[in-house]
Structure formats: C-alpha cells, structure tokens
Amino acid sequence: MRFHCPTVKSISVFAPATVANVACGFDIFGFAVANPGDQITLTASDQPGVRITDIIGDEGRLPREAERNTAGIAIQTYLQHIGRTDVGVDAVLHKQMPLGSGLGSSAASAVAGVFAINEMLGRPLPTVELLPFAMEGERLACGSAHADNVAPSLLGGFVVVRSYSPLDVIRIETPAALYCTLVHPDIEVNTKDARFILKNEVSLKNTIIQMGNVAGLIAGLMKPDYGLISRSLVDVIIEPVRAILIPEFNEAKHAALDNGALGCSISGSGPSMFALSRDADTAQQVGAAMQQAFLSVGITSEAYVSEINKQGPRVVD
Template sequence: MDSITVFAPATVANVACGFDIFGFAVDNPGDQITLTASPEPGVRIIDIIGDEGRLPREANRNTASIAIQTYLQHINRTDVGVDVVLRKKMPLGSGLGSSAASAVAGVFAINELLNRPLTVRQLIPFAMEGERIACGSAHADNVGPSLLGGFCVIRSYQPLDVIRVNTPASLYCTLVHPDIEVNTKDARFILKNEVSLKNTITQMGNVAGLIAGLMTPDYDLISRSLVDVIIEPVRSILIPEFNEVKQAALENGALGCSISGSGPSMFALCRDPQTAERVGAAMQQAFLSVGISSESYVSEINQQGPKVLTTAEVAS
C-alpha cells in the first residue's frame, strides 16, 4: 500500500470510580488519519482538518506524528517516509480522548502500512508517547481502549498490563459534550494528593463491583457501582450545572452518570439505545437551561478499536 486511511474511536476514561485505570471505546465520535508513503525519510504533517488551527503542525509536537516517530525508531525503520493528513472529527479538550484517538490512528495506520510488524497490543506504548506530548503524562486509560476496543483495565504501568473486560452486548453509552472547555492539566492540578482510608475503601468496592457487574452481567450492580467519591466531587466544580445534568440522566433511566475523562463531557451508561437517546436529550436540556449548548452521541461499546477505512467510507 502507498496510502491508508484509519479511523480511531473516542474513549471514556475513568468511568466514574476507576480514575486512571478504567476506559472504554465508543463508536462515535473519533479521529481519522491518512498516511501516504513518501520517498523522503521522516514524518511530515501535511494538513490538519477540523482543529481550527489549534494543533501543532510540527511533527515533533503533534500526538499523531510523535506516536509514528517513536514506533519507527523502535522497529529501526527511520528510513521510512510518510505524509500525514489528520481529520479531527471530535472536539478538542473534550474529555473524550481526542489526543489519544489521534495517536492511536497514527500508530495503527503506520503499522498497517508496513504490513503489521507488531501486534495491536504492542502499539500501546507508542500511542502513550503521543499522550505524553499532549498532557505531560504517558497514561493508557484512553489509548488502551481506543487501540484494543471494548472496556479496558490498566492494572499496572511497570510493567504495562492492560486487560480487556467483557461487557453486556446491550450496554449503551450516552456522551454529552457541553460547549465549554476544561484543560486536562488544570483538571489534574486541582486533585488532592492524599485520600482518606474511608473513601479509598468505598472506591475500591465500587471498582470491584463495576467489573463484576460488567462481566456477570448485572445491570443493578453496574448502577450501584458507578459512583466516584474521590475525583468527581473535586472535578465537578469545573462543569456548570453538573449536578442538574447528572440528575436529569438518572431520572430518565441511566444506570449511572459521571465525568468523561477530565471533562467537560459527561457520560451515562444505559440498558438500551432508546433509554440512551432519552437520557442524552435530558442532559442536553439541563445544560441548555443555563444557556450552554452541547453535542450528544449515543453508541454501543466499540469492540473493534481502530479500523482501516474503505474509499467509500473515507468519502463519507
């Protein structure tokens, strides 16, 4: 192949009680990248579409190109040349894993272009380097599920241990992105360095309960476990009308509702697509009551991760 176009999905990280250890992929939104082989060695960003000029075009500062460069260095293929066109099909600074989707799309695409010298799981560390450029931390709770699909647990970083957990086939996610922005670094800065033993025990119970509920499956247990007593109480102050939006989701049938990643997007898990649509409309209305417009997405848990797009899919 001389050229390839790849889609990588957005993700919900933390998933209420699982700060920095839980994440899952969704069908929509996501990012799209096109790599074209070049006789000139190196990685060059030709264009970025949909970012309103906000993302760096320099290859050593962009999440997608950094992931590609790190990958090529690892497999000793610095002789390879690729031109990159990135299409941002999701909002920036949204808490939906925007930087992760770009990094995942880039490293998955170059691995495909070179006939898969590495497995998909082996690509995670290179996508993490893209995250390091974006927010200063090489975390995997977004890139893991974006690459592997499904619901992932980041059990350990040293050594890296990412576990994929089965989820109910009928589980749906509602995502609502209000028209405000929360900086990831700011959202981390306000967190407390120490947590009480009481809250730690409560959170550990919810973490275990959520995994058990997903694998059983037990929707009531999922609902009881989607509770965050450590991070949400602090970060929710950055999102106007957070409590009202969350209450609207629960009153309309959501199993649970919390912050997606560092925010400002909020997610809700639901038993079926009809409930997920109703919950999304209610959450949007709650934001709109104080003059905040928003975007809403509803999808199943994306089980595939990134995918190579056909010519017809690219055109659409």
C-alpha cells in the same frame, strides 16, 4: 524480525473516542465508543521522516511539527523502535471531535497514527504491542504517558490498566445491550488544569468505598448484573472535585438518572459527561434530558449514543 517497505501507498484509519476513569476507576478504567473519533490518512513518501501536511477541524490550534503532534510522535517512536527511520510518510489528520473535550481526542489521534503506519508496513507488530507508542502521544499532550484512553481506543472494548510498571492491560467483556450516552457541553476544560486541582491525599474511608465500587463495577460488567453496575458507578474521590469545572453538572447528572441511566459521571477530565443505559432508547432519552439541563442555562451541547465499541481502530475507504 523481517520488515518490509510500505505495502500500500496510502491508508486512512479511524480511531474511536473513549471514556476514561468511568466514574470510580480513575486512571485505570476506560472504554471505546462508536463515535465520535479521529481519522488520519498516511501517504508514502520518498523523503524519509514523518510530516504533518494538514490538520482539518482543529481551527489551527494543533502543531504541524511531527515531534510536537500526538499522532506524529507516535509514528516517529514506532519507526525508531522497529529500525525503520528510512520510511517516509505524509499525514493528514482529520479531527472529528472537540479539543479538550474529555473524550480522548489526543489519544485517538495517536492511536490512528500508529495503527495506520503499522498497517502500511504490513503489520510487523501485533496491535497490542503498539500501545507504548500511542502512550508517547499522551505524554506529549498532557505530560503523563497514561493508558486509560489509548488502550481502549487501540484495543476496543472496556479496558483495565492494572499496572504501568510493568504495563499490564486487561480487556473486560461487557454486556451486549449496554449503551453509552456522551454529552459534550460547548465549554472547554484543560486536562492539566483538571489534574492540578486534585488532592494528593485521600481518606481511608473514601479509599475503601472507591475500591468496593471498582470491584463491583468489574463484577457487574462480567456477570452481567445491571443493578450492580448501577450501584458501582459512583465516584467519591475525583468527581466531587472536578464537578465544579462543569456548569450544571449536578443538574445534568440528575436528569440522566431520572430518565433511566444506570449511572452518570465525568468523561475523562471533562467537560464531557457519560451515562450508561440498558438499551438504545433509554440512552437517547438520557442524552436529550442532559442536553436540556445544559441548555437551561444557555450552554449548547453535542450528544452521541452508541454501544461499547469492541473493535477499536479500523481502516476506512
């Protein structure tokens, strides 16, 4: 394989936030949204190596050392893989979503970084082959190289992670009219804490219910059948445990469903919640109702409404 020096001196890339788990699909489902997301700017340097020169929007909380930063480690492992440790880049990371939000913040940074360096070098690897490097960012962030956030952020659309050994990721087509509402209450849930409270064993009864919902959701998306999507957006295993970490979770969920949402659950490990709707107006109404549920107990929130983002990362001016 032939590799080149950077074809551009500077490049900026936006990578989208994601909803992981999608109710019944713990660690296997995820989809990308149009906003929010993270942006990275890489500038070529004569000095080999990866340097994080600035991070904007993190309130000083993220490490600047490349090997301890999700974007930095993704770029480093990519360069090592293609044998280009002679390449030097300075990176400025713009965090445009809250940390610990359940919106795939660490994944978006890793995807933005590895997608940007691949573009800068003239695309020596196809986009799908960038996934393992972005997953290294997730390993750094939460101790597990899971793909349910990085895969949809990188590939766009709705993604199924069928297997990790070997890695097998499938992109599922979704209805054009499907809209997502994201509501992020101004509280924080640590991903490691959200995993720690999960049970190690699941009853056969709940396993069967969950498997039916997983199959039903995929079938509903592909047909498309909105009624089937709605009936399948049910999580009997993870949501009942993690909901206790989100104040007013039940009230916000009921508000979403009462205002026309097809379904509503936790986005990733929380505290953000997502809802799916059949049109933009309903999705906006759902967001307002969910925000009001949180505000009733003094919790402010941010709401985002978008279609499913089928593009994934993009180069920005």
